[in-house]
Amino acid sequence: MTKAGLQALLSHWLRNPVQLFTLVVGLSLATALWSGVQAVNAEARASYDAAAETLGEGQFAQITATTGTIPQADYIKLRRAGWRVSPVVEGRLDGVRLIGIDALTSPGGIAPVGLNEGDLTVDMITSGILFATQDTLDQIEDYGVQTLPNPDVAPGVILTDVGTAQRLLDMDGMLSRLIVAPAQPVIQPPLADVVSGLSVRPPQGGSDVARLTDSFHLNLTAFGLLSFAVGIFIVHGAIGLAFEQRRPVIRTLRALGFPLGRLVGLIAVELLVISLIAGAIGVGLGYIVAAALLPDVAATISGLYGASVSGTLQLRPEWWLSGLLIAVGGTAMAAAASLWQLARMPLLASARPRAWAMQAGRGRLTQGALALGLLVTAMLLGWLGSGLAAGFGMLAALLIGAALALPVVLDRVLAFGASRAKSVMAEWFWADTRQQLPGLSLALMALLLAMAANVGVSTMVSSFRLTFTGFLDQRLASEFYVYADDAEQAAALRTYLEPRVDKVLPIQSADQGVRGLPSEIYGPTAHATYRDNWLFLNAAPDAWARIEAGEGAAINEQLARRADIAIGDEITLAGRQFAVLGIYGDYGNPIGQVIVTETTFETLFPNVSPLRFGLRMTPGDVPALAVELRDTFGLAEANMVNQAGIKAFSLDVFDRTFTVTGALNVLTLAVAGFAILMSLLTLATMRLPQLAPVWAQGLTRARLGRIEIIRAVLLALLTAALALPLGLALAWTLLAVVNVEAFGWRLPMFLFPLDYARLAVFAVVAAVLAALWPARKLARTRPADLLKVFSNER
């Protein structure tokens, strides 16, 4: 009996292969976009973890020298005094980061995964082998040292023993830093008593890099989720249609005595098998998407945050599992309503071939009420809610509410169009478009979400770009920056530079907790550079003048939000009270920052002297001064930064960011375009009874085909018009709610009308492309097929 039932059910797919194709491809694309983005994120995070483990930066305290290097003799003194420290030598070899460690003394966890296992034994790292990924090894010349490729070493890093590193980096007898083991002897002499000029930097408690890049990954994840939602709309549509079309079979099977429970079970198993196949295809496609995007993501993250990410992708079993799970979960979600309906369907429920479309129309009122409820919830969450969960709740309510509202709004717009129609063709066009709306609703909802995601994410990224470049103008107001290696050189540089440039602006800072939060205190010189360029988000009257007079301080937005500090509140710095007179944007900085004037800073931190200087000068004189400084002081290129170079570099980084988001934009739109194509193809067959009479009364098939294209363009344009405010609301939620809750700073929102117009053009092109095939099919429908509508054969 089960076999017979299964045969009857499966025969539907054989008769409707396009529907099966829609279901599989929709689910595959949804899974592909989701798992592709997840793969990129996972690979990037794995790279940070490898980097953190290799360098031991996140987990352990470190000893560093103010001079930059530690004599090896000091290390030996510390070991003899009972300090459990391990040496690290670090430098650049052919542009690649070379790190030498002592495997015997290094605390567990600083070697890359696998170094203590199998053939990668501790012995090997003491015998002068260079460990790195094959990509990294390919970047260096042959130094006559044995190399061993190891995928677990962080990208862009070569790992070896201390001696080999010292030899290759020409640092004989010198160390870069010392790693302090967590377990130290109870009785231990203070560091300063053993050696001078060294300081202990506490463990950073988690990777800064990971924290900084979280914003980027959060955006990618949000995009992946939206893309998945778009795909699920296709799946929902395909499953819903299949259920409706199989009603007669289901009714007949039940009438013949097939148990309802077994029927529901069979359909569930059938969907499970389809979702597993589609999920597997989706994960494969996702791998291709990720592999294509990863080099750009790696370049973006590397440029933005200085974190190295492997530019190649590894197949990780967890992706397969998560991809399959999301495919099955998505199918279950899309099929739940249909299965529930089937389980409750009366035996004599009539076969309604167009019930699927008609039912959507009948439920429009309920749908409108639900949409309104969700949109009101979104507004309430935005107004009253707090926390990241409220932010995401608002996003979800906004997107689902808007998607549900779309058919209701379009129906009203089309009804209005029909009421204003003058010609018979216009009247029929509006009325017929309105009638098709239920069948196209899901595809249009997918298009709405795809376009809103595009508007939202591109607004966010572009706002970020504008803000950040503006922020760079503010922060990099000086034309040239120089960094001294030590205090002595700094003093000499200052004396040398003062008569040669318009103004030397010392940059000095000290670390100090403010209201229990780690912060940096800066003491810039009172100068027009700051007054003219540093813009406050919020400030007291005459803020700069009062700060320069030593009456108060300015703080960054992060500190203001986290410590709940408002203008006029007081903060304590080195035991003195300062009124907060201004709050400024400080994008990407994970910790708090305070600005007091130079004279105040010097009284608060008398032992800190500036090693960095901003130079105000004619931009054209920068290259000559750089040559002069190199010749006179032996300053390395790394110690001199040209402002124009930094800005060009930053813009390049953002352009790479756009490549990634741009690629995802196109993919998401393509998925929505596919949804429209499949809906139109499905409707094309169902629509013959509606079109044949119009054809019989004197319209050519070609004209009917053209009207189908115009209809698709109209619907795409109407959807685009609704997607714009939704996308802007999405961008506002991401910038003003989610970003603030997640990272502590708010990005101002800018509008980009040209981008939106271009997106609308893309949407129309996608709709035209999607409509082209069904329209061509209609234009070429044989008269015999149209005539069947009028005969008893149908």
Place this chain on the structure above:
Amino acid sequence: MLLNVTNLYKSYAGPDGALPILQGIDMALERGETLALTGESGSGKSTLLHLVGGLDQPDSGVVEVDGVDIGALDDAGRAAVRRDKVGVVFQQFNLIPSLTVGSNIAFQARLAGRDDTVWIKKLAARMGLSNQMEKYPEQLSGGQQQRVAIARTLAAKPALVLADEPTGNLDEATADTVMDLMLDLVAETEAALLMVTHSERLAARMGRRLHLRAGRVA
């Protein structure tokens, strides 16, 4: 002569090769004439009606409507003939579900540029549809829907009315009412009527009868 059919052949592709449907049909119809097309199922009645209405193309032979050889026309030309000269009443009504009754009735007349509101109102009144004009087809009974279909055809005042078993889906009493109305209105507009029917009773009410057997005039 309004309609002139000469040596008309038509076949469809079947599983065992071409299946002949019409084999050398000759017929003619004057303006104001009514002709019943009768015959067994599969004898080619509907196919002949479709060819005469420019809904399909013959393999060979000539169909002239009002002096125009519609076999020589392209798709757009045949569409123009359907719009301007011919009106078809189908057994399945085939109304446009997205339009109101009023819009359905006026549809072809407006397409043909012969939108005469006085005539349409008169037609609706004669058909008993005056109170149904704002309703949608799905809200009407079968008999009412067929009356809308007839009104739609006659609203455009076509020279040739083709009807494919127009009362096939109606009960006898309703069929008689609909038929009375159609014949009256055809006479009123001086159109020619070619009607496919299985009913001897209805065929008897037509001016002439043409019986088809296996694709030939019997």
